[in-house]
Amino acid sequence: MQKYLFIIFVLISNLVFSQYKLAGKIRDSKTGEPLAFVNIIINTGKVTSSTINGDFSIVSNTKITTIECKYVGYKNKKVAVSSSSSYLNLLLESQDLHLQEFKVVAGENPAHRIIRNAVANKKVNNPENLSSFRYKSYNKTRLAMDSATHLGDSVAEDSKLKEKTPPVFLIESIAKKTFIFPDINEEIVIANRVSGLKMPSFSSVVTQFQPFAFYENVITILDKNYLNPISKGSTKKYLFRIEDTLLNEADTTFILSYQPREGKNFDGLKGIIYINTNGYAIQNVIAEPFEVGFITMKIQQKYTFVNGTNWFPEQLNYQLIIKNYPAIGLGTQINGEAYLDSVELEPELRRRDVSAVSFRIKNGANEKDSSYWELERKSPLTEKEKRSFYFLDSLGEELSFDDKFRFFEKLMEGKIPIKFMDIDLAKSLVSNNYEGFRLGLGLSTNDKLAKWFSLGGFFGYGLKDKEWKYGGDLTLFLNKEHEVELLASHKNTIEETAQSGLNKYRVSSFQANTYIGFQKDRVKSNSVALSFRALRYAKFNVSVTNSLFSPRYAYQYKSDDLSSAFLNNTEVEVFLQYAFKEKLAENFNQRISLGTTYPVLSVAYARGMKGVLGSEWEYNKLEARVDASHFFKNMGQSHIRLQGGWIDRALPYNMQFTGFGIKTGDLSVFIRNSFQTVTPYEFAMDKYAVLHFSHNFGSLLFKTEKFKPHLVLHQHVGFGSLSNATDHGLVSVQTMEKGFFESGLQIDNILRINYLNVAYLGLGAGVNYRYGAYHLPELKDNLAYTISLIFTTN
Helix, strand or coil, X not given: CHHHHHHHHHHHHHHHHCCEEEEEEEEECCCCCECCCCEEEECCCCEEECCCCCEEEEEECCCCCEEEEECCCECCEEEECCCCCCEXXXXXXXXXXCHHHCCCCCCCCHHHHHHHHHHHCHHHHCHHHCCEEEEEEEEXXXXXXXXXXXXXXXXXXXXXXXXXXXXXXXXXXXXXXXXXXXXXXXXXXXXXXXXXXXXXXXXHHHHCCCCCCCCCCEEEECCEEEECCCCCCHHHCXXXXXXXXXXXXCEEEEEEEEEECCCCCCCCEEEEEEEECCCXXXXXXXXXXXXXXXXXXXXXXXEEEECCCEEEEEEEEEEEEEEEXXXXXXXEEEEEEEEEEXXXXXXXXXXXXXXXXXXXXXXXXXXXXXXXXXXXXXXXXXHHHHHHXXXXXXXXXXXXXXXXXXXXXXXXXXXXXXXXXXXXXXXHEEEECCCEEEEEEEEEECCCCCCCEEXXXXXXXXXXXXXXXXXXXXXXXXXXXXXXXXXXEEEEEEEECCCCCCCCCCCCCCCHHHHHCCCEEEEEEEEEEEEEEECCCEEEEEEEEEEEEEECCCCEECCEECCCCCEEEEEEEEEEEEECCCEEEEECCEEEEEECCCCEEEEEEEEECCCHHHCCCCEEEEEEEEEXXXXXXXXXXXXXXXXXXXECCCCCHHHCECCCECCCCCEEECCCCCECCCCCCCECXXXXXXXXXXXXEECCCCCCCCCCCEEEEEEEEEEEECCCHHHEECCCCECEEEEEEEEEEEEEEEEXXXXXXXXXXXXXXXXXXXXXXXXXXXXHHHEEEEEEEEEXXX
């Protein structure tokens, strides 16, 4: 009897607690693209939604007989579910969505109250306002080339069409992210896999396409700034519409569509946003630029309520499509997926435990085996992706993809690798107004010979000045984490006269006077320099240099002709660059700065050491500079540079401050932070202060479908003096004591040229005018005409 009672109990329990399960995937009927956040309603009234990848899973205590799908921009679809069905592939038909046809007849648009509540709660809901957090993420990026008409069709893996398409390029990574408010970010890739490569090193590139959270007033996509629909005053710019309302226990989710209002000229987005009444937080969001150019990009973000306290990103996806690159009709598509888990909110973290490098790949990250990936992978590989890994890994080994990619990495550094040596292009290809073209070669050893040092040198012969130049250097890499390097160098070459100490150690910065300048000094020097990073955001360089220099232009100092004599100078210099919140990434086999939104401070102090190694000069020289850039909502981008210098005593001309101007003819290329109407050596000073300001309105003031000019305003101001003006002969020693003023108007993007179906090369023109105390008698001499080149994707 007990056995029968047990069987009856099991049968009843199974009947009472039995659950009905249904899973599936929802896609676009034309493209096959997975549809994110589709509202799914079953016959019991239970509501759920698809994931970012279009997947759904339903568990019900009641038999599922029907399922209805509702999605903005698509026709509603209701299907019957048979008792034998456990997995459904559902295709939705798209329909045109015209928000401009929607009008609020009376009263306020009900969507505006929801948006205002979301804006009021931004500070609380933004995860980057937490004191700290940690999480682990699985990232997958898929790159494929296909017919432009098939882009987006990432499904139907078993179709004949997909069997014929080229293999996809895949990147997988596992990363751990740490954040400490307000500015500490660290992402460490602990596992990394790239199809075709054994030593991948560029995981950060594919994770930089979209913001971490959709709460900043300005959303940056592909380096362009867009007004966030969840920002103050957005209801005046965007048209919102409530598309649906979902009830889920105590909370309600409002589904809103948005796009720029007709007649409003600003850089806006379009898409769908889900606002949950639990804190009026973003639950899901889909966004893409309203104006589509050569490159189409869509971002999708899904948030979850963690620990019953805060909303936090759960999945971050993006899709980037270039329809006609690399060729007309053959496009490129990049799909990125990021799955976040193991989230810890506000753990106790110490700033000193977090590296100054925002992104780096851990040693051994590329050595994980297949069992590790099967365990950690959050998004299973499709059959095509598996075939692609196998095919490209085999092909990569056969064709030495790693060696080819190493060549590409070195080329980004301006070098060409040849076994254990690199050809330094910057020292091999030299051209300027003084030398003309220099025939020569620059070489340095690379890490194939040794990772802890580099030995280099250069030589060259100027075709115009008919002189040889040469030099050599040895660099010791003492500490990679703190960028500690010791450099010893010798050179016998020509250099720009009176070059700024602020530019000596910024190798990547473009210095116009290096190329357009014609007053050069012959310099024989020996130098020792120590550079290192400290205080997280500060970069130091301390050097001792002994130089013999001789002007290669007619010059007299205190009536002595110095054009054939060598002057001896020993100088100790300290250079500091402080970039608050600067983001650094270790990628492409080098440490790369991703920049900062805060002002950057640069300071150079030099001390002349008279009597040391025969030096003839004793002085103090100080220069400082602040560079700042800021994007103003609905107004565009401003750039400002404030710079000044001071020398405490009389020195020869080539140790003063000069080279403020770039005007060399009737027409030149505009160069920011320079005086456009001033010739290179028109002024010389031992004390100065200059201000360079520009504001780019972009196309916010005027725009049509085909004509999108960018209006840029410039203002340059300078003051300066020279205490020993009568000591200098045969050169210009005019100063700016009365104040120099110059204003400019520039219109970029007047003429747009299609560049490889990826971007437009925009040609522009500008005019600059000098006025005030240093206004010249002839009007034409006060004007400088410039041309400009910019790239845009729409």
